[in-house]
Amino acid sequence: MKNILVTGANGQLGACFKKIEGNYPDFNFEFKSSAEADITDKSKLQQLFSEMNFDWIINCAAYTNVEKAESEEEKAFKINAEAGKKLAEVCEENQAILVHFSTDYVFDGKAEKPYKETDKTNPINVYGASKLKGELAIAEVLKEHFIFRTSWLYSEFGHNFYKTILRKIEEKAELNITTSQTGTPTNANDLAEFVMEIIATENKNFGLYHFSNSGKATWYDFAKAILEFTGNSKKIRLNESNKFKTIAARPDYSVLDKTKIQQKFQKQIPEWKVSLKTLILS
Numbered sequence: 001m002k003n004i005l006v007t008g009a010n011g012q013l014g015a016c017f018k019k020i021e022g023n024y025p026d027f028n029f030e031f032k033s034s035a036e037a038d039i040t041d042k043s044k045l046q047q048l049f050s051e052m053n054f055d056w057i058i059n060c061a062a063y064t065n066v067e068k069a070e071s072e073e074e075k076a077f078k079i080n081a082e083a084g085k086k087l088a089e090v091c092e093e094n095q096a097i098l099v100h101f102s103t104d105y106v107f108d109g110k111a112e113k114p115y116k117e118t119d120k121t122n123p124i125n126v127y128g129a130s131k132l133k134g135e136l137a138i139a140e141v142l143k144e145h146f147i148f149r150t151s152w153l154y155s156e157f158g159h160n161f162y163k164t165i166l167r168k169i170e171e172k173a174e175l176n177i178t179t180s181q182t183g184t185p186t187n188a189n190d191l192a193e194f195v196m197e198i199i200a201t202e203n204k205n206f207g208l209y210h211f212s213n214s215g216k217a218t219w220y221d222f223a224k225a226i227l228e229f230t231g232n233s234k235k236i237r238l239n240e241s242n243k244f245k246t247i248a249a250r251p252d253y254s255v256l257d258k259t260k261i262q263q264k265f266q267k268q269i270p271e272w273k274v275s276l277k278t279l280i281l282s
Helices: 012-019 042-051 073-094 126-141 161-170 188-200 219-229 259-265 272-281
Strands: 002-007 027-032 056-059 097-103 145-150 175-178 207-210 238-241
Touching: 002 012, 012 027, 012 188, 042 073, 056 073, 073 097, 073 126, 097 126, 097 188, 126 145, 145 188, 161 219, 175 219, 188 259, 207 259, 219 238, 219 272
Parallel strands: 002 027, 002 056, 056 097, 097 145, 145 207, 175 238
Antiparallel strands: none
16 A cells, blocks of 8 residues: 655645545555644654655645745745755655645746746746745756646635635625736646546656646636626626736736646646536535
8 A cells, every 4th residue: 555645734735635535545645734744844754754654745735825925035935945855855765756736926927828847937926936946956856756837726625716705705795806817727626636646547757747727717707707606696796907916926927838748648637617617516
Protein backbone atom coordinates (compact mmCIF):
# COMPACT_ATOMS: atom_id res chain seq x y z
CA MET A 1 0.00 0.00 0.00
CA LYS A 2 1.34 3.42 -1.00
CA ASN A 3 1.50 6.19 1.58
CA ILE A 4 0.44 9.73 0.69
CA LEU A 5 1.09 12.79 2.86
CA VAL A 6 -1.27 15.70 2.23
CA THR A 7 0.00 18.94 3.76
CA GLY A 8 -2.23 21.95 4.34
CA ALA A 9 -5.10 19.53 4.86
CA ASN A 10 -7.45 22.10 6.41
CA GLY A 11 -7.32 24.39 3.38
CA GLN A 12 -9.61 24.37 0.37
CA LEU A 13 -7.59 22.01 -1.83
CA GLY A 14 -6.65 19.75 1.07
CA ALA A 15 -10.35 19.35 1.87
CA CYS A 16 -11.02 18.32 -1.72
CA PHE A 17 -8.47 15.50 -1.41
CA LYS A 18 -10.00 14.43 1.89
CA LYS A 19 -13.42 14.33 0.22
CA ILE A 20 -12.27 11.69 -2.31
CA GLU A 21 -10.00 9.69 0.01
CA GLY A 22 -12.54 6.84 0.17
CA ASN A 23 -12.37 6.39 -3.61
CA TYR A 24 -8.76 5.17 -3.28
CA PRO A 25 -8.70 2.29 -0.76
CA ASP A 26 -5.32 1.12 -2.05
CA PHE A 27 -3.64 4.21 -0.61
CA ASN A 28 -2.97 5.24 2.95
CA PHE A 29 -3.58 8.97 3.34
CA GLU A 30 -2.09 11.07 6.11
CA PHE A 31 -3.75 14.49 6.23
CA LYS A 32 -1.77 17.06 8.16
CA SER A 33 -2.78 20.65 8.84
CA SER A 34 -0.20 23.40 8.57
CA ALA A 35 0.13 23.28 12.35
CA GLU A 36 0.72 19.51 12.31
CA ALA A 37 3.16 19.59 9.39
CA ASP A 38 5.00 22.90 9.24
CA ILE A 39 6.52 22.82 5.78
CA THR A 40 8.86 25.71 6.67
CA ASP A 41 10.63 23.45 9.21
CA LYS A 42 12.74 20.83 7.46
CA SER A 43 13.47 18.92 10.67
CA LYS A 44 9.74 18.44 11.28
CA LEU A 45 9.29 17.19 7.74
CA GLN A 46 12.12 14.72 8.26
CA GLN A 47 10.46 13.63 11.49
CA LEU A 48 7.28 12.81 9.59
CA PHE A 49 9.27 10.60 7.23
CA SER A 50 10.94 8.86 10.15
CA GLU A 51 7.46 7.91 11.39
CA MET A 52 6.17 6.77 7.99
CA ASN A 53 7.80 6.21 4.63
CA PHE A 54 5.74 8.35 2.27
CA ASP A 55 5.71 7.60 -1.44
CA TRP A 56 4.00 10.87 -2.36
CA ILE A 57 3.64 14.32 -0.87
CA ILE A 58 0.72 16.42 -2.09
CA ASN A 59 1.57 19.92 -0.93
CA CYS A 60 -1.62 21.89 -0.38
CA ALA A 61 0.03 24.20 2.16
CA ALA A 62 0.54 27.70 0.77
CA TYR A 63 0.33 31.38 1.50
CA THR A 64 -2.61 32.38 -0.69
CA ASN A 65 -3.73 35.83 0.51
CA VAL A 66 -2.81 37.90 -2.54
CA GLU A 67 -3.62 41.20 -0.87
CA LYS A 68 -1.82 40.61 2.45
CA ALA A 69 1.25 39.25 0.66
CA GLU A 70 2.09 42.81 -0.39
CA SER A 71 2.73 43.71 3.26
CA GLU A 72 3.84 40.22 4.36
CA GLU A 73 6.40 39.55 1.67
CA GLU A 74 8.82 37.70 3.94
CA LYS A 75 6.09 35.34 5.15
CA ALA A 76 4.81 34.71 1.62
CA PHE A 77 8.28 33.79 0.34
CA LYS A 78 9.00 31.66 3.41
CA ILE A 79 5.91 29.49 2.83
CA ASN A 80 5.64 29.54 -0.97
CA ALA A 81 9.31 29.49 -1.96
CA GLU A 82 11.68 28.48 0.84
CA ALA A 83 9.36 25.75 2.12
CA GLY A 84 8.93 24.40 -1.40
CA LYS A 85 12.66 23.88 -1.60
CA LYS A 86 12.68 22.11 1.78
CA LEU A 87 9.88 19.80 0.68
CA ALA A 88 11.80 18.98 -2.48
CA GLU A 89 14.96 18.22 -0.48
CA VAL A 90 13.12 15.91 1.90
CA CYS A 91 11.46 14.14 -1.03
CA GLU A 92 14.85 13.72 -2.71
CA GLU A 93 16.31 12.25 0.48
CA ASN A 94 13.43 9.78 0.81
CA GLN A 95 12.73 8.92 -2.85
CA ALA A 96 9.26 10.44 -2.65
CA ILE A 97 7.36 12.18 -5.43
CA LEU A 98 6.18 15.74 -4.83
CA VAL A 99 2.96 17.26 -6.15
CA HIS A 100 2.97 21.04 -5.81
CA PHE A 101 0.57 23.77 -6.91
CA SER A 102 1.31 27.15 -8.41
CA THR A 103 -0.64 29.96 -10.01
CA ASP A 104 -1.58 31.86 -13.14
CA TYR A 105 -0.26 34.94 -11.32
CA VAL A 106 3.29 34.05 -12.37
CA PHE A 107 2.36 35.90 -15.60
CA ASP A 108 1.93 39.65 -16.08
CA GLY A 109 -1.35 39.40 -17.96
CA LYS A 110 -0.23 41.20 -21.11
CA ALA A 111 -0.75 38.22 -23.43
CA GLU A 112 -3.55 38.01 -25.97
CA LYS A 113 -3.78 34.23 -26.05
CA PRO A 114 -3.65 31.51 -23.36
CA TYR A 115 -0.31 31.12 -21.61
CA LYS A 116 1.77 28.01 -22.24
CA GLU A 117 4.18 26.49 -19.72
CA THR A 118 7.08 27.74 -21.85
CA ASP A 119 5.92 31.37 -21.97
CA LYS A 120 7.96 33.99 -20.16
CA THR A 121 6.97 34.56 -16.56
CA ASN A 122 6.79 38.04 -15.10
CA PRO A 123 4.77 38.22 -11.86
CA ILE A 124 3.40 41.65 -10.96
CA ASN A 125 2.61 40.97 -7.31
CA VAL A 126 4.37 39.42 -4.32
CA TYR A 127 2.16 36.34 -4.27
CA GLY A 128 2.97 35.49 -7.89
CA ALA A 129 6.68 36.14 -7.35
CA SER A 130 6.77 33.87 -4.29
CA LYS A 131 5.00 31.05 -6.11
CA LEU A 132 7.34 31.34 -9.10
CA LYS A 133 10.40 31.15 -6.86
CA GLY A 134 8.93 28.01 -5.29
CA GLU A 135 8.48 26.42 -8.72
CA LEU A 136 12.08 27.11 -9.68
CA ALA A 137 13.46 25.84 -6.35
CA ILE A 138 11.57 22.56 -6.61
CA ALA A 139 12.61 21.96 -10.22
CA GLU A 140 16.24 22.60 -9.31
CA VAL A 141 16.29 20.13 -6.43
CA LEU A 142 13.93 17.33 -7.42
CA LYS A 143 13.42 15.54 -10.72
CA GLU A 144 10.39 13.50 -9.66
CA HIS A 145 7.83 16.23 -9.22
CA PHE A 146 4.61 17.57 -10.65
CA ILE A 147 3.88 21.29 -10.50
CA PHE A 148 0.41 22.36 -11.52
CA ARG A 149 -0.28 26.01 -12.21
CA THR A 150 -3.97 26.66 -11.71
CA SER A 151 -6.30 29.65 -11.56
CA TRP A 152 -9.27 31.11 -9.69
CA LEU A 153 -9.78 28.04 -7.50
CA TYR A 154 -13.15 27.56 -5.87
CA SER A 155 -15.09 24.76 -4.17
CA GLU A 156 -17.53 24.20 -1.34
CA PHE A 157 -14.59 24.40 1.07
CA GLY A 158 -12.51 27.25 2.46
CA HIS A 159 -12.57 30.90 1.44
CA ASN A 160 -13.12 31.64 -2.24
CA PHE A 161 -15.10 33.80 -4.67
CA TYR A 162 -17.81 31.18 -5.16
CA LYS A 163 -18.56 30.98 -1.45
CA THR A 164 -18.44 34.76 -1.13
CA ILE A 165 -21.12 35.11 -3.81
CA LEU A 166 -23.26 32.46 -2.09
CA ARG A 167 -22.99 34.46 1.15
CA LYS A 168 -23.93 37.66 -0.65
CA ILE A 169 -26.98 35.88 -2.06
CA GLU A 170 -28.04 34.93 1.47
CA GLU A 171 -27.60 38.56 2.50
CA LYS A 172 -29.56 39.70 -0.58
CA ALA A 173 -26.72 42.12 -1.29
CA GLU A 174 -26.28 44.04 -4.53
CA LEU A 175 -23.18 42.88 -6.39
CA ASN A 176 -20.64 45.07 -8.20
CA ILE A 177 -18.22 42.70 -9.92
CA THR A 178 -15.22 43.58 -12.06
CA THR A 179 -14.99 42.91 -15.78
CA SER A 180 -11.36 44.01 -15.98
CA GLN A 181 -9.74 40.60 -15.41
CA THR A 182 -10.07 37.55 -17.63
CA GLY A 183 -9.08 34.06 -16.51
CA THR A 184 -10.70 30.71 -15.81
CA PRO A 185 -12.62 29.67 -12.69
CA THR A 186 -11.36 26.22 -11.66
CA ASN A 187 -13.25 23.74 -9.52
CA ALA A 188 -10.70 22.53 -6.96
CA ASN A 189 -12.46 19.15 -6.91
CA ASP A 190 -11.51 18.65 -10.58
CA LEU A 191 -7.87 19.38 -9.78
CA ALA A 192 -7.82 16.97 -6.82
CA GLU A 193 -9.42 14.20 -8.85
CA PHE A 194 -6.94 14.69 -11.68
CA VAL A 195 -3.97 14.48 -9.32
CA MET A 196 -5.32 11.26 -7.83
CA GLU A 197 -5.74 9.78 -11.32
CA ILE A 198 -2.05 10.45 -11.93
CA ILE A 199 -1.04 8.84 -8.65
CA ALA A 200 -3.34 5.84 -9.10
CA THR A 201 -1.99 5.13 -12.59
CA GLU A 202 1.61 5.72 -11.44
CA ASN A 203 2.11 8.18 -14.28
CA LYS A 204 5.69 9.42 -14.44
CA ASN A 205 5.36 12.30 -16.90
CA PHE A 206 6.98 14.62 -14.37
CA GLY A 207 7.21 18.35 -14.86
CA LEU A 208 5.32 21.63 -15.00
CA TYR A 209 1.73 21.72 -16.24
CA HIS A 210 -1.18 24.10 -16.55
CA PHE A 211 -4.47 22.87 -15.13
CA SER A 212 -7.64 24.93 -15.06
CA ASN A 213 -11.12 24.27 -16.32
CA SER A 214 -11.51 25.05 -20.01
CA GLY A 215 -12.89 28.28 -21.39
CA LYS A 216 -12.48 31.79 -20.04
CA ALA A 217 -14.45 34.33 -18.02
CA THR A 218 -14.31 37.60 -16.16
CA TRP A 219 -15.15 37.72 -12.47
CA TYR A 220 -18.46 39.27 -13.56
CA ASP A 221 -19.13 36.26 -15.82
CA PHE A 222 -18.33 33.94 -12.93
CA ALA A 223 -20.72 35.72 -10.58
CA LYS A 224 -23.43 35.80 -13.25
CA ALA A 225 -23.15 32.03 -13.75
CA ILE A 226 -23.37 31.39 -10.00
CA LEU A 227 -26.56 33.46 -9.82
CA GLU A 228 -27.99 31.66 -12.84
CA PHE A 229 -27.27 28.13 -11.62
CA THR A 230 -28.56 28.85 -8.11
CA GLY A 231 -31.76 30.36 -9.49
CA ASN A 232 -31.01 33.86 -8.24
CA SER A 233 -30.56 35.79 -11.50
CA LYS A 234 -33.76 37.78 -10.96
CA LYS A 235 -33.42 38.09 -7.19
CA ILE A 236 -29.98 39.69 -6.88
CA ARG A 237 -28.88 42.86 -8.67
CA LEU A 238 -25.58 42.30 -10.49
CA ASN A 239 -23.64 45.26 -11.87
CA GLU A 240 -20.57 45.33 -14.11
CA SER A 241 -17.67 47.31 -12.70
CA ASN A 242 -14.17 48.23 -13.84
CA LYS A 243 -13.29 50.05 -10.63
CA PHE A 244 -12.36 47.11 -8.44
CA LYS A 245 -9.49 48.45 -6.32
CA THR A 246 -6.88 46.07 -4.93
CA ILE A 247 -3.62 46.50 -3.07
CA ALA A 248 -1.90 43.89 -5.23
CA ALA A 249 -1.71 44.31 -8.99
CA ARG A 250 -3.59 41.60 -10.86
CA PRO A 251 -2.94 40.32 -14.39
CA ASP A 252 -5.62 41.53 -16.80
CA TYR A 253 -5.46 38.26 -18.70
CA SER A 254 -4.33 34.95 -17.21
CA VAL A 255 -6.01 32.17 -19.17
CA LEU A 256 -3.85 29.03 -19.15
CA ASP A 257 -3.18 26.86 -22.20
CA LYS A 258 -3.89 23.19 -21.36
CA THR A 259 -2.51 21.63 -24.55
CA LYS A 260 0.46 19.99 -22.81
CA ILE A 261 -1.56 18.34 -20.06
CA GLN A 262 -4.17 17.12 -22.53
CA GLN A 263 -1.50 15.56 -24.74
CA LYS A 264 0.59 14.01 -21.96
CA PHE A 265 -2.32 12.55 -20.01
CA GLN A 266 -5.03 12.21 -22.66
CA LYS A 267 -7.19 14.29 -20.36
CA GLN A 268 -10.30 16.22 -21.30
CA ILE A 269 -10.83 18.97 -18.73
CA PRO A 270 -14.42 20.10 -18.08
CA GLU A 271 -15.58 23.52 -19.25
CA TRP A 272 -15.80 25.91 -16.33
CA LYS A 273 -19.56 26.49 -16.51
CA VAL A 274 -20.23 22.75 -16.70
CA SER A 275 -18.08 22.09 -13.64
CA LEU A 276 -19.65 24.98 -11.72
CA LYS A 277 -23.16 23.75 -12.48
CA THR A 278 -22.21 20.23 -11.41
CA LEU A 279 -21.01 21.51 -8.04
CA ILE A 280 -24.09 23.65 -7.44
CA LEU A 281 -26.54 20.90 -8.37
CA SER A 282 -24.73 18.08 -6.56
